[in-house]
Amino acid sequence: AQSVTQLDSQVPVFEEAPVELRCNYSSSVSVYLFWYVQYPNQGLQLLLKYLSGSTLVKGINGFEAEFNKSQTSFHLRKPSVHISDTAEYFCAVSDQRGSGNTGKLIFGQGTTLQVKP
Amino acid sequence: DAGVIQSPRHEVTEMGQEVTLRCKPISGHNSLFWYRQTMMRGLELLIYFNNNVPIDDSGMPEDRFSAKMPNASFSTLKIQPSEPRDSAVYFCASSPRLAGGRETQYFGPGTRLLVL
Numbered sequence: 001a002q003s004v005t006q007l008d009s010q011v012p013v014f015e016e017a018p019v020e021l022r023c024n025y026s027s028s029v030s031v032y033l034f035w036y037v038q039y040p041n042q043g044l045q046l047l048l049k050y051l052s053g054s055t056l057v058k059g060i061n062g063f064e065a066e067f068n069k070s071q072t073s074f075h076l077r078k079p080s081v082h083i084s085d086t087a088e089y090f091c092a093v094s095d096q097r098g099s100g101n102t103g104k105l106i107f108g109q110g111t112t113l114q115v116k117p
Numbered sequence: 118d119a120g121v122i123q124s125p126r127h128e129v130t131e132m133g134q135e136v137t138l139r140c141k142p143i144s145g146h147n148s149l150f151w152y153r154q155t156m157m158r159g160l161e162l163l164i165y166f167n168n169n170v171p172i173d174d175s176g177m178p179e180d181r182f183s184a185k186m187p188n189a190s191f192s193t194l195k196i197q198p199s200e201p202r203d204s205a206v207y208f209c210a211s212s213p214r215l216a217g218g219r220e221t222q223y224f225g226p227g228t229r230l231l232v233l
Contacts (some may be wrong), residue, residue: 041226044224045224051219085142101218105162
């Protein structure tokens, strides 16, 4: 079964600074990778996803992520954060059994991004 | 589009009572997921359906939990009897299809359950 590790539980950063949220997944032949964001007292919403093709994926709100197969990583980046980016960020990977995907996602434990003025 | 609708948004009950959480997926979506979120365990998948059929319920913690999807526009998650350790936020999510996990899941706002 797949697993996802988000290396930082909390990331404090000042407004307008760059940020990187790290995500590693267990190795597999082919995976689909996702980043979701959860604002306080809300459900999760998709930031971006990697299915195939270009390893640099651009998402909403200025976020991007790079798929690195050799390092089994899918780190999320933003060059300049805003106060409104304060939220919980979840990395997720498609679950696999045998040679196929099950259709469900495996989520990491989440990283709290705290943007300070 | 109304998005995924969950009710109630908040539920406070006493230990031993039956709790029923409700979910209306996005119209036209064929897959539905129930998650539980706690500080200790993070986001856990409890069960998911495809075309109203349960596919995998291995995440359901014990027999006190049950879920149904009688039609494409409605699902319930029931806890009977409830216990304090069931206190959590329960999310419902839907996607157009399973498609091997390629599809985006759209989450509802969640039901915050407190069992006293």
